[in-house]
Amino acid sequence: MTRITERHALLSETPSTQRVVTMHRYGAGTDGKVAYVQACLHADETPAMACTHHLLQRLEDADQQGLIKGEIVVVPFANPIGLDQFEDDILLGRVHRGGEGNFNRGWYDLTAMMKDRLVGKLGTDADSNVQLIRATMQGVLDEVTPTSEFESLRKILTKEAARADYVFDLHCDDESLPYLYISDLNWPDCQDFAADFGAAAVMMAENSGGGSFDEVYTRPWAELSRLFPDATIPQATMSMTVEHRGRPDVSDEIGAKDADALYKFFVRRGLIKGDAGPLSAPLCDATGTDACEIIPSPGAGFVTYCRELGDMVKKGDQIATLIDPAAEDPTQSRTPIYAGTDGIFFTRRQHKAVKPGLVVGKVAGKEPLKSGYLLED
Structure with a gap:
């Protein structure tokens, strides 16, 4: 078995209390692609947690059979701060009750943080540029000194996701059909996942203006390409926000179906050995956010x-x-x-x-x- 379970401590804001982020890492050290999946950055969006629960069951089976060929990191609940925000019997996990705002807004602008460090270093070799940019992302994030519990959460999650070729941020809406937010730079590359997931809508934007988690990892490649036009910089990260229907849509059947869509994606991208079967028929085309x-x-x-x-x-x-x-x-x-x-x-x-x-x-x-x-x- 390759699974490694890690617990990353957040900055403690009160005596004798400390929350942790749990990560399950499969296939660490392999030479393949890297995928990162997190659920419930908005902590009250439980259908996302149901999906990661069932995904972990599938990954355990694949791991025991030696089928994992890339690295897959799963964070089954990305926001232990929000999970503690109960008002009587209602979980209020969308907005930080300590005043730091919507948990999925205002994430790092990695381009602004690292662009000066890349001057004169990028060339025409795409693979070398990807390695340099990812290493620079890690370097600038290492220098962040969190001053709050939420800021320490931002740093932990961003450092891990910034390593990945594929980033899935799992959410849900209020009452909803399944849908996706993606970068237009990742379409139609992610069309197979949209079809298997059964997305009724796929909405595209390079920059939606809110600093959402998924855009942290797609925007830098395009932005750096414009800043350094003589360098060869591919769109090296596919990242998306996955909306798992509405808050009441929590069941083993639904969670298993959504986990299957992710698992098939990993098979098609070579992170897991196997046969993903025939591609589902898409329910929609992508449109602008x-x-x-x-x-x-x-x-x-x-x-x-x-x-x-x-x-x-x-x-x-x-x-x-x-x-x-x-x-x-x-x-x-x-x-x-x-x-x-x-x-x-x-x-x-x-x-x-x-x-x-x-x-x-x-x-x-x-x-x-x-x-x-x-x-x-």
């Missing part, structure tokens, strides 16, 4: 839906109704909510009570709708 409509509630109250997830809608189609229970005239208490673009209606709210501005749904379209910051907070 800038074409995804994030539909806010126009007021306070609760919402009801007149469209099902997976419905194809047109601009102007009603998808929901906002109902104001405090309306002075009950006959004037209903406000229709419309789609603002053509596309697939693929997420909506699980909890139907809303206040102004809360997201009530998303439609993945094809026509650009916005620029700059493209994400939902």
Whole structure:
């Protein structure tokens, strides 16, 4: 067996307490590609944890049979800080309650951290440049001195993921079909995973504006290519955010299905010896993240839906109704909510009570709708 289980301690912020990040490493020291998988950076998104649970069962079997040919690192829960944020019986794991914001925003800009150190060092040999850039990433991250528990978590996860050729950050939405966020630099290279995963939408952006975890590892290659046009710099990392349906979608059956998609990807990329079988038929093509409509509630109250997830809608189609229970005239208490673009209606709210501005749904379209910051907070 090749598995090594590591426990990385976070900076302790209170006496006699310390959280750890657990990593399972398969195939360390092999000459093959490296894959990194983490679940629940947003700690309340449990379907991602169900996937890593079943993935680990498959990797254990493959390891015992000597089938692992690359290195695969799995972090079954990436955010022990968020996992401790219970309010009564509700886990609030999306935002750091100590004031450091959304756990999946504001991650490192590795290009800015390392570009000056690469001046005069990059040449025309692509493999040498990849090795140099990855070593430089490790060097600048080594110099980071965390001053908070969350910052120590950032450093641990980023140093590990920055080594990888393939980075999977596993999440989920509220009530949703499965979908992906990727860099347009990785399409159509990741089309096989999108098909096996059953993605109903695949949204692309090189830089969505929020500093999300997956973009830490895709952006530098393109950005450095533009900064050093005479150097040969390939797109050496495929990274994506994988959205595992909605928060209630936790079962052994679903977790096993999603783990199978990852396992097949590793087989197709040569990290695991085996036969991935025939490729699934894709359910969608990729579209721009800038074409995804994030539909806010126009007021306070609760919402009801007149469209099902997976419905194809047109601009102007009603998808929901906002109902104001405090309306002075009950006959004037209903406000229709419309789609603002053509596309697939693929997420909506699980909890139907809303206040102004809360997201009530998303439609993945094809026509650009916005620029700059493209994400939902």
